[in-house]
Amino acid sequence: MIFHIWRHPKPIAANGFCIGQTDVSVDKRKLKRLANKIQRFVRLHQLPKVIWVSPLQRSLKVGQILAQHGFQYYVAPELAEIDFGNWDGQPWVQIPKQEIDNWCNNFAEFAPKGGESLQQLFERVENWLNEIARQNSSHKRILVVGHAGWINAASIIVAGQEVPKIAAKWPRPVNYLEYRQLDFYPKKN
Structure with missing residues (x-):
């Protein structure tokens, strides 16, 4: 199954903040720019006008704009960014250094208070990929606006790699509006 995934547009005033599931706003022009980009891609590749988005407005609003142009959009909580718990929405400089050190040294398993660990994020992502693949056994292409x-x-899962154990092994973030294609093959039971 092929997943066509775009990262949402850059949020307003998020620099220097720990942003996971904090619902930050995005400039409407940037939302429309991504929606236009997706529409062109769908026309060029003759794909169905169906897209999956997260409930966070930086993804959700792209789906809503596309719906005005004949798309169906589905909201999946599983597509939300990692939950940073008590850190979420806080300036990075206000998060205690010891907590960040603990996270970096136990990258896969550490979860900020009230949040989720990277391991939990990976489980959520893989479960969603498997469920969508199961529901779409005809091997359709799936469009997604993600984080x-x-x-x-998802990229690490598709590559068959394990959850990084230390922060230094985490890849650079996908750029805003960047497109990525992932070819996902669910594991056989």
Whole structure:
């Protein structure tokens, strides 16, 4: 199954903040720019006008704009960015250094209070990929507007790699509006 994934546009005033599931706004022009980019891609490749988005407005609003142009959009909570718990929405400089050190040293398993670990994110991503593949056994192409951490996790899963154990092994974030194609083959039971 082929997943066509775009990262959402850059949020307004998010620089320097820990942003996971904090619902930050995006400039409407940037949302429309991504929606136009996706529409052109769909026309060029003659794909169905169906897209999956997360419930966070930086993804959701792209789906809503596309719906005005004949798309169906589906909201999947599983597509949301990693949940940073108490860190979410806080300036990075206000998060205690010891907590960040603990996270970097136990990257896969550490979860900020009230949040999820990278391991939990990977499980959520892989479960969603498998479920969508199961529902679409005809091997359709799936369009998605996602988040950097989610896209990195999906890319690592598709590559057959394990959850990184240390922060230094985490790939650079996908650029805003960047497109990535992932060819996902579910594991046989």
